[in-house]
Amino acid sequence: MDTQLKEKILLGEIDLDFSRQEHIEFLKEVYSLYNSAVKVYNKIYDYYKGKTDAIQTYKFVTDRSNLKINLNYIKKFIKEEVSYSVGKELAYESTEGNTNFIKDINYTLSHWESNHNSDLMKYLLMFSEVYELYYLDSKADFCSKIIKPTQGFALKDEFGNVIVFIHCFETKITNKKFIDVYTKNKIYRFNENFVPVKEPIKNIFGEVPVSCGQLSYEKEFDTIYNDIKGLQDAFETNLSDIANEISDFRNAFLVFCNAKLEKDDTKKMKEKGIIILPGDKSKAEWLIKNINDSFIQNTINTYEDKIYQIACHINANEKMQSNTSSLALRARLNAMENKCSLNQNAHKDIIKNRIRFICKFLKTKGKDYDPKDISIKYTANIPQDDLMIAQILAQVPEGTISKETARSQFSFIANSLVEAERVAKEQKEEIDKHPDLPGGGEDE
Incomplete structure (x- = not known):
């Protein structure tokens, strides 16, 4: 071409x-x-x-x-x-x-x-x-x-x-x-x-x-796959090897020294549970493979720890002290929160372009909007201390924060705009029920 x-x-x-x-x-x-x-x-x-x-x-x-x-x-x-x-x-x-x-x-x-x-x-x-x-x-x-x-x-x-x-x-x-x-x-x-x-x-x-x-x-x-692929392969291979070593213990061998064993003797031994050895120098013992369990456990723990470190995640199964504060628990999430903030920024770029195409679609319906007028808000899906937020907002001087911004801080309010409309509707209904009472003003 x-x-x-x-x-x-x-x-x-x-x-x-x-x-x-x-x-x-x-x-x-x-x-x-x-x-x-x-x-x-x-x-x-x-x-x-x-x-x-x-x-x-x-x-x-x-x-x-x-x-x-x-x-x-x-x-x-x-x-x-x-x-x-x-x-x-x-x-x-x-x-x-x-x-x-x-x-x-x-x-x-x-x-x-x-x-x-x-x-x-x-x-x-x-x-x-x-x-x-x-x-x-x-x-x-x-x-x-x-x-x-x-x-x-x-x-x-x-x-x-x-x-x-x-x-x-x-x-x-x-x-x-x-x-x-x-x-x-x-x-x-x-x-x-x-x-x-x-x-x-x-x-x-x-x-x-x-x-x-x-x-x-x-x-x-720049993916989780690229970061931990080698560690995951090593972890799976070694863990599979260990599991198979344990399973192979069923195939234990009984060793006889200075003794002759006939074919029919093995059947009698299994039935009666007794072994009769021919002399003082004769002995029978199990042939057991010696596995260093400490070395294996340390290797497995190292793999798991490195996987969590590189992925910037925390192992939620680790034992914590009972008196650990909420701030200390939140601090453990710091690396993951920073990583998720970058993820949200990349995701937000897609949403921005989606809104731009929505504006093109709405224009065919006779509605002309500017896509730059919209901002997208992400709310982290973690437990949030709404009581502390309420106490902070109660101490903020009036006129410092808008009611819409204040509402958006609470985890149980998904859409502050819709919530404001609900509040205004409820206030209007209360005023209509009691027309003799003075109006309380409009909710912003």
């Missing part, structure tokens, strides 16, 4: 048109980039599912115990960070106080699955990269689909703008492979041989309808 044509496509000087063969050739090169990356991401996904190298390549010993012990720390840590970061519902706030905008956002997303944001975070932490694809369903509702990097690939220019996005999938019944291609103007569908299978559809958004989430510039090299 002509290098000059590639440069023009990458610079946005030429729009992609897959009715032209040279643009099909460009698409094939994009697909090859996807294929080269998908091998790495498939390996990461295998580890999340527990298909580790230690389990897959564990050496089989004939006529011996061959137990395989799987300890999936990668899944455990990812689920902990997801639960901590987005376990509670996201809240939207308008810097201009535009309550209608927030209501429209919540209404637009009301039909989405409840675990959509948590799944988005899960794949972001798993692969350090994830895509969120936007489309309109048969009811003309704004919808989204999470695309893992094992299923899709976005080609970007040097400024991070998406030029083309491909989504590769296979139908369950026919097992046919298809490639959906998204450009800023149209949406195409090809088979695995890049032959169009239906007419292209107009893209109503005017740009490639996808948000690209990225945890860091290092991508797959």
